Amino acid sequence: MIRIDFRPQDIKRIKQLRYDDPHPRVRRRMDVLWLKSQGLSHQEICRLAGIGSNTLCKYLRMYQAGGVEKLMEINFYAPTSELDEHRARLKAHFRAHPPATLKDAIASIEQLTGIKRSPSAVGKFLKSLGMRPRKVGSIPEKADSEEQERFKINELEPRLEEAKEGKRAIFLSMLPISYSDLFSVYCGHLHASL
Numbered sequence: 001m002i003r004i005d006f007r008p009q010d011i012k013r014i015k016q017l018r019y020d021d022p023h024p025r026v027r028r029r030m031d032v033l034w035l036k037s038q039g040l041s042h043q044e045i046c047r048l049a050g051i052g053s054n055t056l057c058k059y060l061r062m063y064q065a066g067g068v069e070k071l072m073e074i075n076f077y078a079p080t081s082e083l084d085e086h087r088a089r090l091k092a093h094f095r096a097h098p099p100a101t102l103k104d105a106i107a108s109i110e111q112l113t114g115i116k117r118s119p120s121a122v123g124k125f126l127k128s129l130g131m132r133p134r135k136v137g138s139i140p141e142k143a144d145s146e147e148q149e150r151f152k153i154n155e156l157e158p159r160l161e162e163a164k165e166g167k168r169a170i171f172l173s174m175l176p177i178s179y180s181d182l183f184s185v186y187c188g189h190l191h192a193s194l
Helices: 008-020 024-037 042-049 053-071 082-096 102-113 119-128 145-164 179-193
Strands: none
Touching (some): 042 053, 082 119
């Protein structure tokens, strides 16, 4: 068990920071110290604070090493990417020349910075720049409007006239549809015929 003699001014500050500190981790640390200052056992402190014994010992040793100020330090490890140094230049480049694929983006990044990254890392980096993948489809070739008009006048309209006169049957090819769509179409035609 780690024994600590708390100074009265520290107890007052701990009591205040339990509620007033903006960071939840600092508030939890102060709760633990408050419970320790009230003479509770380590096992009881761990149960009430919802922490493990290793975390409790870590907090108490931090207090012994630097007092309340040490417990108020928040030091998160956040690795940074080498690409962050080139963020502005890469963002400008990709806004001017959007990559069609991740392979294009990987090649552009390697050419501009000399840094090679995996497709998943490049995808995350592009997302952090505000870019996102787009679904693309093929664009059909331009239709020949003159050919379409010729077909309509010379073939389609005469066949439709023959169908109206009962001389020809016409079958329309449709994409498969669901039963509910088929039912609504049927009900629509039924309603229109009434």
